[in-house]
Amino acid sequence: KAGVTQTPRYLIKTRGQQVTLSCSPISGHRSVSWYQQTPGQGLQFLFEYFSETQRNKGNFPGRFSGRQFSNSRSEMNVSTLELGDSALYLCASSPVRTLMNTEAFFGQGTRLTVV
């Protein structure tokens, strides 16, 4: 079974630009979450999607958005990039069974550098 796939692996963007990151979950997994990892802040939750609907959102500005498609693939978008957006963006998928907590499997991440 293929793992969680994130593309691209590396990105360099200029301040003010926008960027779209992609995440393909493990086959059969319907929940996708996004996290921002920085050396100083650790892993910060961005948002979670399930059945094409955003179910949870972290404390990030509106410049950060996402969506999920009917095949469970997800994208996140960051507009008007700032230097502080430089980070490793991780996506995680879960099979999700009602009322049972299941583990989240992480992708390799997309390392975004804003210059």
Added chain:
Amino acid sequence: GENVEQHPSTLSVQEGDSAVIKCTYSDSASNYFPWYKQELGKRPQLIIDIRSNVGEKKDQRIAVTLNKTAKHFSLHITETQPEDSAVYFCAARENTGTASKLTFGTGTRLQVTL
């Protein structure tokens, strides 16, 4: 919302010694507590998890304990080896039926020296 605190931020132990990492959480509704290991340049990988109906769980050299009353949980690694060197993250999740939101601690950098 949930808040998870993790200590220590760095930990250095000699090979063969034990390592203990501690986390506290704030939301009593949280009922799933995974631990992730992240090696340099790699993705976080689940090494052990515990659910709130269990007090302790072991998997070979790794064990996790949970104290729901005190709202803290700990990771214990015995007979540490150089390959245990990595950053370890604890996390907590509130059961909302469909949610996958994990709140992470800030990580512990474990260094196992020869």
